[in-house]
Amino acid sequence: NAGVMQNPRHLVRRRGQEARLRCSPMKGHSHVYWYRQLPEEGLKFMVYLQKENIIDESGMPKERFSAEFPKEGPSILRIQQVVRGDSAAYFCASSPGWANEKLFFGSGTQLSVL
Amino acid sequence: RKEVEQDPGPFNVPEGATVAFNCTYSNSASQSFFWYRQDCRKEPKLLMSVYSSGNEDGRFTAQLNRASQYISLLIRDSKLSDSATYLCVVYNQGGKLIFGQGTELSVKP
Numbered sequence: 001n002a003g004v005m006q007n008p009r010h011l012v013r014r015r016g017q018e019a020r021l022r023c024s025p026m027k028g029h030s031h032v033y034w035y036r037q038l039p040e041e042g043l044k045f046m047v048y049l050q051k052e053n054i055i056d057e058s059g060m061p062k063e064r065f066s067a068e069f070p071k072e073g074p075s076i077l078r079i080q081q082v083v084r085g086d087s088a089a090y091f092c093a094s095s096p097g098w099a100n101e102k103l104f105f106g107s108g109t110q111l112s113v114l
Numbered sequence: 115r116k117e118v119e120q121d122p123g124p125f126n127v128p129e130g131a132t133v134a135f136n137c138t139y140s141n142s143a144s145q146s147f148f149w150y151r152q153d154c155r156k157e158p159k160l161l162m163s164v165y166s167s168g169n170e171d172g173r174f175t176a177q178l179n180r181a182s183q184y185i186s187l188l189i190r191d192s193k194l195s196d197s198a199t200y201l202c203v204v205y206n207q208g209g210k211l212i213f214g215q216g217t218e219l220s221v222k223p
Contacts, residue, residue, distance in 0.1 A: 033210065042201065042215035043158065056208060090156055093125075101146045101205040105157040 002027070004094050004106035012112045019079040019086070021109045025094030031055075032075040033103060034067060037089040049075060050098075079085075082113045115140050117212045120202050124218035131192045136154050137185040137202030146205035147178055151198045152216065159202055161187075174220045192221045 005024040013019050025032050027050055035043040036059075041074050048056040049069035059066065064082075069075040089110050093103040120137045127133050137156055147164040147203075164168065175188040186200055186205040202214035 002194070031209075035213070037155065043118065043213040045210050048210055056210060091157055098209060101148075102160075105159070105212060107157050108155075 004029075004104050004110050006090075006092050006106035008109060010110045011106065012114065013082045014114050015083055016081050017075070018053050019082050019110070019111055019113075021077040021079075021090050021092075022074045023077070023092030023094075023106055024074040025092075026096075026104050028105070029094035029096050031095045031097060032069050032098075033093045033095075035091045035093065037086070037091065042057075045090060046077075049068055079111075084112075084113050086114045087111055116215075117206075118139060118202055118204050118214040120214040120217045122201075122215075122217070124194060124220055126220045126222060127192055128222055129192060131166070131221075132188065132190045133192055134189075135187045135200055135219075137194075137214055139183050139185070139202075139204045139212075141206055142180075142183060144183075144204045144206050147185050147211070148203040148205070148211075149174075149176055149185075150201040150213070152201055152202050153198045158213070161200070167175060189219075192219075194221050194223065197221045 001052040022078045027072040027091045037043045038045045047067045064080045066078045092106045142195045148202045149161040150158040151160045153166045164178045166178050178187045197216045199216040201216045204212045
């Protein structure tokens with residue numbers, strides 16, 4: 001009974017490249033959240049998705065960042081033209097339904113931009 | 115003003131000490147409250163929920179004061195294994211958890 005799976009665990013990109021972070025929610029969960037944790041800071045909400053829908057993207061930077069959760073396959077957080085300031089830990093969490101306060105977190109992806 | 119604010123820390127305490135963390139939140143419509151624990155920037159893990167009546171889990175006691183919009187966590191008889199960052203978390207309408215910046219605890223022998 002796998003938990004929330006994120007890959008890769010570590011991702012190194014050079015400035016200007018694209019980063020794709022993947023998150024497979026727990027079995028039976030249809031809601032996914034992405035959080036970002038910058039060095040020395042707390043977790044900041046980025047986006048909340050349901051299958052094929054973006055519910056709340058109020059925490060997403062206006063440019064270069066996008067997220068999707070297709071009908072089939074994992075949720076993807078995509079960062080285009082990465083900059084050094086994008087270096088952070090990106091955590092995904094899932095829940096079984098709408099507005100369910102019990103979130104299950106993945107182990108995170110550590111993105112390092114050179 | 116941040117939605118959730120915590121003591122900045124770090125807290126350095128000897129084994130066996132009692133330590134208290136404080137947290138305030140700005141949204142009076144917040145519905146649920148939690149303390150999470152994070153080790154070495156790994157994924158946060160739920161430590162305990164916080165109820166208005168107060169709740170206890172072994173050496174850990176959590177309190178909520180809705181009128182003051184204040185949450186606390188008390189750890190008694192600190193162990194080395196309690197060393198971690200403690201995150202105050204609030205669940206708001208619209209279905210998302212809002213995290214405080216965390217308070218680092220270091221328990222020394």
